[in-house]
Amino acid sequence: MSTRREATRRRLFEAAVTLISEQGFGATSVDQIAERAGVAKGTVYYNFSGKAELYRALMEWGVQRLTDHLNVAAVGPPREALANVLRTELEFIGTHESLARLLMAEAWRTRQSWYDTVRQIRSGAIGVISGLLEDLVAEGDLPGDLDIGVAASGLFGMVLTVALDWRTLQPERPVEEIHATLVRLIDGFLTT
Amino acid sequence: MSTRREATRRRLFEAAVTLISEQGFGATSVDQIAERAGVAKGTVYYNFSGKAELYRALMEWGVQRLTDHLNVAAVGPPREALANVLRTELEFIGTHESLARLLMAEAWRTRQSWYDTVRQIRSGAIGVISGLLEDLVAEGDLPGDLDIGVAASGLFGMVLTVALDWRTLQPERPVEEIHATLVRLIDGFLTT
Amino acid sequence: MSTRREATRRRLFEAAVTLISEQGFGATSVDQIAERAGVAKGTVYYNFSGKAELYRALMEWGVQRLTDHLNVAAVGPPREALANVLRTELEFIGTHESLARLLMAEAWRTRQSWYDTVRQIRSGAIGVISGLLEDLVAEGDLPGDLDIGVAASGLFGMVLTVALDWRTLQPERPVEEIHATLVRLIDGFLTT
Amino acid sequence: MSTRREATRRRLFEAAVTLISEQGFGATSVDQIAERAGVAKGTVYYNFSGKAELYRALMEWGVQRLTDHLNVAAVGPPREALANVLRTELEFIGTHESLARLLMAEAWRTRQSWYDTVRQIRSGAIGVISGLLEDLVAEGDLPGDLDIGVAASGLFGMVLTVALDWRTLQPERPVEEIHATLVRLIDGFLTT
DNA sequence: CATGAATGAGCTTTCATTCAT
DNA sequence: CATGAATGAAAGCTCATTCAT
Structure with missing residues (x-):
């Protein structure tokens, strides 16, 4: 059943991601989102309780990916x-x-209704890295007294920053070059 | 002279930094800023040409520090x-x-009037790190083919991410603990 | 035949009376009525040509009683x-x-599409009282020069006001007490 | 000082009374009120927190009179x-x-944000009548066991209903005629 | 008979900006 | 220098109505 509704929601998500990441949440109007998604403005409100809820759902959807x-x-x-x-x-x-960009821009903003969603999201992503660092400690590849939370956060942020700088300043460079530099940074860390 | 004017501007800056970092530029109104600064709304426009100009001046002021x-x-x-x-x-x-937080949140947003200001700011900060990495290459402490731009961006982002996660999630921890973990990560990199 | 349809209409009436009497016509949405009646919104439009028509039918239904x-x-x-x-x-x-409540609230509102319906209704109710006052004049129980229209309107309004104040402010009091006081007021009038 | 503000508020009140009494709260838009008052729409929101608050203040203002x-x-x-x-x-x-008309129409509507204001208002007006009835009881002109609250509500409602029917159906009649009939009804009551 | 997703006109509300004081 | 009442464009949101299923 409601396949139609699902399709509409997805189209709204896809329209919203681009617009919001470029302009920010505040500068993006519901009109713009609806127009880009090819639906009427009322449809946004039929599918979400408001602009903020659309945003929250959008981040959940995106981060799960x-x-x-x-x-x-x-x-x-x-x-x-x-x-x-x-x-x-x-x-x-x-x-x-x-x-x-969108996740990065909003991740640090407290006192927003979607703050909890963002934090949960980051925890999920960083959690994957934490898990692997724990495995490495267990295997003796990393010292047992390493602060895993801080280290995982640092690695995650390092990759994120490098990646966005890459896309922003030198988008023509192949991913391999960027990756190679990252591996060097990390290898040093692992051989400690 | 005009000490009164300077004082008013500073109060507006201080009010604006907190509000915008918490809520974002779009969600912070001139009314809120004026109220928090304890001045009338018109005073904002007497001291700055508009909201955007206040914001630009604010970032310049902050980043110089x-x-x-x-x-x-x-x-x-x-x-x-x-x-x-x-x-x-x-x-x-x-x-x-x-x-x-404010710098982090806006750094990745293209198509904003203050985008150039933000990029310049980041370049300045990352430039300091790049310079030191070049010195290390010159002294043979780092391989000559290292991509210094990417590495500096990565180090800067790692520290920034760790710092904000620290303030957000575990603000009670002393700075030394966080710093110690960071040094470990970086040392590994330098000994390569 | 169509027993199902009749049942649906009645459920809509009952849902609408309560909601509109509490909130007013304008503040009550078709969504609310449908939800309270336990039917889909489209069903309202299948049974009535629109919201105004539902309201008109509702008042006719109620006033006839x-x-x-x-x-x-x-x-x-x-x-x-x-x-x-x-x-x-x-x-x-x-x-x-x-x-x-609903009749009272709308009775005094001119320039509404259902204004004529409401006035007709009131005339019907007040007409019953007028008829009796005429009988009393004929029997010599009331002076012949009494303005019957005004008197009937006054009696009707007195009872209506007392009744609604009773239900609103002291709903726990038995009807007899209220009635006793009303009779006293009216008796004085009749013995004149 | 703020005489200007006071003047604006009064103009908004005067514009709103007429429009709302004719069309009802829901059917009257802020645009209409602002236009009739000769001010910009934003001015309504500068002087009142919203449409409902304007309405509440309006009733307070009117009833005080x-x-x-x-x-x-x-x-x-x-x-x-x-x-x-x-x-x-x-x-x-x-x-x-x-x-x-406006007071009458809204007086009986529970579950509205301005309900308390309306009730207070009615109490004030009816209170004046209650006070006099108590005096009459004290002077022996009325029986000591009369339910004064109910009687006052009845008298108030009688006059209100008669008055509005007069204005609605026979506005050309002089007030003396209506008053004379009312006095007759009440005199009977007092001689009991 | 009934449904509920979709619509869009029109509404309430916000807020950067202006300006007389 | 500073104020705050007023503005109006633009935004968020509601809801009666339509229609394919």
Whole structure:
């Protein structure tokens, strides 16, 4: 049944991601989103309780895709798995640039209605990395007293920052070059 | 002279930093800023040509402080200078949390009138790190084919992410603990 | 035949009376009515041509019940008949509070599409009282120069106001107490 | 000082009374009110927090005028005072028809944000009548066991209904005729 | 008979900006 | 220098109505 409704929601998500990532939440009007999605403005309100709820749902939808990708990549021996995960993060951002910008821009904004959603989202993504770091500690590849939470957050942020700078300043460079530099940074860390 | 005017401007800056960092530019109204600063709304327009100009001036004001701090820290032998710079970045974010959040949130937003200001700001901060990495290459502490731009961006983003996660999730932890973990990550990289 | 349809219409009436009497016509949405009646929104439009038509039909349905009650009570010697009618009005309002509120609220609003319907309704109810006052004049119980229209309107309004104040402010009081006070007021009038 | 603001508020009140009494709260748009008052739409929101608040303030403003009039009339020996008060009510409604319709129409609507204001208002007006009835009881002109609250509500409602029917159906009749009939109804009651 | 997703006109509300004081 | 009442364009949102199923 309600396949139609699902399709409409997806079209709204896709329209909203691009617009909001470019202009920000406040500068993007519901009119714009509806027009880009090819539906009437009222349809937005039929499917979501308001603009903020559309935004919240949008982030949930988008981040689930990132977490899914990372989880798929997090297999095999921990070292390879970690390299895989970070490369996947890099590639994902290259492919879903809009979504990544949006998450980055709003992740640090407290006192917004969607703050909790954003935090949960980040935790999910960083959690994948934390898990692998724990495996590495268990195997003796990392010192037992390492603060895993901080380290995972740092790795995640490093890749994210590099990826967005890449897309923003030098989008013509191939992903391999960026990845190679990242691997160097991380390898040093792992051989400690 | 015009000390009164200067005082008014500073009060407006201080009111604006907090509000905008928490709520974002779009969600913060001129009314709110004026009220928090304890002046009438018209006074904002007497001191700035408009909301956007207030925002631009605010970012310039704030970022100059960050760059100044980093430059002061970037002295001495490169290795120590780098550690110093990253520690200073960490501390600065701890002390000027609002400003850091604000810069982070807007840094990735293209198509905004203040985009150029933000990019310039980031370049200034990352430039300090790039300079030190170049020194390290020159001294043979880092391989000559390292992509310095990417590496500097990565280090900067790592510290920024860790710092904001720290302030957001575990603000009670002392800065030393966070710093120690960061140094470990970076040392590994340098010993490669 | 069409028993199902009749049942649906009645459910819509009952849902609408309560909601509109509490919130007013304008503040009550078709969504609310449909939800309270337990049907889909489209069903309202399948059974009525629109919201205004539903409202008109609702008032006709409700007022016919009031007039019927009053006519039944208006039998016997004029004095007893009058007392009976006023008591019936009081009781009817106690039992059909929502409907009474609704009629009262809309009765004084000119320039509405249903204004004529409402006036007709009031005329019907007040007409029953007028008839009895004429009988009393004929029997010499009231002076011949009494303005019957004004008097009937006054009696009707007195009972209506008392009844609604009773239901609103002291709903726990028994109808007899209210009625007793009303009879005193009216008796004085009749013995003049 | 803010005389200007006061003047604006009064103009909005005067515009709103007429429109709302004719069309109802829901059917009257803020645009209409602003246009009739000769101010911009935004001015409504600068002076009131919203449409509902304008409405609430409007009723408070209007009813204060009624209560003031009634209180002025409630002087002298109780019998004359009562006759005076009821005549004043009648005249007030003749002069401020819009306001009276509006109060009547909304007085019975529970579950509205302005419900409490309306109730308070009615209590004020009816309170003047209650006070006089108590005086009459004290002087032995009325039986000591009379339910004064119910009686006052009845008298108030009688005059209100008569007055509005007069304005609606026979506006050309002089107030004296209507008043004379009312006095007859009430005199009977007092001689009991 | 009934449904509920979709519509869009029209509404309420917000807010950057202006300007007389 | 500073104020705050007023503005109006533009936004968010509601809801009676339509229609394919």
